[in-house]
Amino acid sequence: MNAATAGYNFAYLDERTKRMIRRALLKAVAVPGCQVPFGSREMPLAYGWGTGGIQVTAAVIGAGDVLKVIDQGSDDTTNAVNIRRFFARVTGVRTTERTREATLIQTRHRIPEVPLTEQQVIVYQVPQPEPLYKLEPRRSAATRLHAWREYGVMNVKLYEDIARWGRIDSAYDHPVLVNGRYVMAPSPIPSFDNPKMHRMPALQLFGAGREKRLYAVPPYTDVKSLDFEDHPFKVEPQGHACALCGSTDTWLDEVLQDGGARMWTCSDTDFCRERREEKQP
Amino acid sequence: MTAPLEADEAEPLLRVHDLSHRFPSAAEEHWAVRGASLVLHPGEVVAIVGESGSGKSTLLNCVAGRIAPSAGQVQYRRADGRWVDVHALPERERRELSRTEWGFVEQHAAEGLRMNVSAGANVGERLMALGRRHYGELRATACEWMERVELDPMRVDDSPRAFSGGMRQRLQIARNLVTRPRLVLMDEPTTGLDVSVQAKLLDLIRLLVARLHLSALVVTHDLGVARLLAHRTLVMRQGRIVEQGLTDRVLEDPQHPYTQLLVSSVVAP
Numbered sequence: 001m002n003a004a005t006a007g008y009n010f011a012y013l014d015e016r017t018k019r020m021i022r023r024a025l026l027k028a029v030a031v032p033g034c035q036v037p038f039g040s041r042e043m044p045l046a047y048g049w050g051t052g053g054i055q056v057t058a059a060v061i062g063a064g065d066v067l068k069v070i071d072q073g074s075d076d077t078t079n080a081v082n083i084r085r086f087f088a089r090v091t092g093v094r095t096t097e098r099t100r101e102a103t104l105i106q107t108r109h110r111i112p113e114v115p116l117t118e119q120q121v122i123v124y125q126v127p128q129p130e131p132l133y134k135l136e137p138r139r140s141a142a143t144r145l146h147a148w149r150e151y152g153v154m155n156v157k158l159y160e161d162i163a164r165w166g167r168i169d170s171a172y173d174h175p176v177l178v179n180g181r182y183v184m185a186p187s188p189i190p191s192f193d194n195p196k197m198h199r200m201p202a203l204q205l206f207g208a209g210r211e212k213r214l215y216a217v218p219p220y221t222d223v224k225s226l227d228f229e230d231h232p233f234k235v236e237p238q239g240h241a242c243a244l245c246g247s248t249d250t251w252l253d254e255v256l257q258d259g260g261a262r263m264w265t266c267s268d269t270d271f272c273r274e275r276r277e278e279k280q281p
Numbered sequence: 282m283t284a285p286l287e288a289d290e291a292e293p294l295l296r297v298h299d300l301s302h303r304f305p306s307a308a309e310e311h312w313a314v315r316g317a318s319l320v321l322h323p324g325e326v327v328a329i330v331g332e333s334g335s336g337k338s339t340l341l342n343c344v345a346g347r348i349a350p351s352a353g354q355v356q357y358r359r360a361d362g363r364w365v366d367v368h369a370l371p372e373r374e375r376r377e378l379s380r381t382e383w384g385f386v387e388q389h390a391a392e393g394l395r396m397n398v399s400a401g402a403n404v405g406e407r408l409m410a411l412g413r414r415h416y417g418e419l420r421a422t423a424c425e426w427m428e429r430v431e432l433d434p435m436r437v438d439d440s441p442r443a444f445s446g447g448m449r450q451r452l453q454i455a456r457n458l459v460t461r462p463r464l465v466l467m468d469e470p471t472t473g474l475d476v477s478v479q480a481k482l483l484d485l486i487r488l489l490v491a492r493l494h495l496s497a498l499v500v501t502h503d504l505g506v507a508r509l510l511a512h513r514t515l516v517m518r519q520g521r522i523v524e525q526g527l528t529d530r531v532l533e534d535p536q537h538p539y540t541q542l543l544v545s546s547v548v549a550p
Contacts, residue, residue: 135395144372147373148373148376150376150410152406152407152408152409152410152411152412153406153409153410155409155414156395156398156402156405156406156409157398159398159401159402159405159409159416159419159420160398160399160402162416163399163401163402163420163437163438164399164438227414228414228415228416228419229414229415229416230415230416230417231416
């Protein structure tokens with residue numbers, strides 16, 4: 001630590017706050033997919049930039065951790081760079097851009113393409129933790145629906161998608177049923193990533209700072225994307241290959257270039273780099 | 282005065298016993314409903330008539346389990362034959378009852394419908410709540426029910442916002458009847474519609490109630506609605522049931538002075 005961070009506790013938050021968040025996390029892990037309220041703190045970061053994720057990370061990070069931060073799959077976007085630098089300053093832990101080296105990954109909008117392991121923890125930044133929000137905006141009523149498993153209303157939305165578009169049309173944040181009990185918002189990851197959550201060996205933690213809610217999916221927990229019997233959930237192929245590594249089985253971003261040309265590249269930049277290095281002798 | 286019941290009449294479906302309700306903010310002696318008792322038999326339609334503020338909607342909401350009454354009981358005989366005290370049930374069971382065995386038709390269709398999803402999704406919602414997860418079947422059921430309430434099944438994907446008042450009311454009825462409820466509660470189902478639409482809707486309700494052997498409790502201030510739909514009629518005034526009996530008897534030979542006033546003030550065209 002240098003002079004600028006003198007006086008700050010390890011990982012910025014004071015120990016009592018971290019304990020409070022850990023207590024909420026324990027409850028969240030014990031009841032997979034259930035939203036647990038917590039006393040969200042002001043962070044040196046605007047709401048919407050990952051205040052929930054950053055508090056969860058701060059509560060679980062240890063001196064031996066290796067941290068990776070991704071934003072939309074990329075390690076070098078503003079959000080990722082700043083959060084990574086923040087933790088490097090306030091904890092002094094080693095940071096990395098390589099998914100395989102990281103023990104703790106904070107993410108926004110993506111799950112890495114490399115399968116995660118039991119040795120890793122992934123922290124999601126969540127803007128809206130309530131999957132029922134669009135159908136039942138009253139928080140108290142939504143809590144009741146969760147308590148009594150009245151999830152029929154969730155399928156009303158999916159029904160509406162099929163009626164209108166002929167398919168289930170949540171390109172991202174597609175609701176999932178966790179452990180056969182709670183319907184959960186997977187945060188705005190593309191539905192392409194939903195299957196990765198199912199029985200994932202890594203611990204998945206979710207933090208929503210503005211909404212003051214935490215939730216979690218313990219390792220090897222069933223996570224099923226909601227669907228209809230005759231319209232099962234499936235990942236729509238994007239129909240492109242990565243212009244850099246040639247991958248067709250990863251999530252691709254469309255990049256607009258000078259002159260209006262379009263290029264599709266892997267959204268997970270670390271994975272793309274790995275593929276390219278493999279190919280080069 | 283209670284309606285003469287035949288001795289071998291089937292067991293009742295609903296019993297309201299000495300129900301009273303006073304809103305917490307109301308004055309000490311101001312009761313919205315006072316000492317109301319009624320019995321509803323399977324297949325029977327009972328109308329509750331009275332002027333605005335007479336407590337008929339409060340009574341209906343108490344029966345529906347939406348308002349916990351200050352005193353008295355609402356007992357309901359479930360499909361499995363078990364009698365339950367509606368207000369003593371855990372909230373979860375009460376909600377389950379209200380979306381399976383009961384229906385509630387609101388005066389304003391917008392309150393009973395989801396206005397931002399299609400007609401088909403509105404009809405299918407209760408089925409989805411019961412765990413039906415087959416899109417094709419749900420949609421077919423929705424079309425079938427739209428036909429039954431005389432709506433064009435071609436409009437199954439239209440938003441209820443594109444429907445007229447009468448159509449919305451029909452859609453609301455379809456949405457409620459899709460789970461084959463045994464008891465339907467209606468709060469002024471035809472108020473606010475123009476007269477010809479009212480007549481058609483009443484016709485439809487009468488037909489459905491008879492065909493599906495429903496029991497219904499209909500709140501209305503329109504004696505015409507009571508005459509057309511109801512086997513029995515209750516007259517409420519200032520929170521009390523002042524008279525009840527067979528509809529024809531109540532309307533042709535009113536006993537209570539208030540009922541006499543009500544009947545005589547009907548404007549005949």
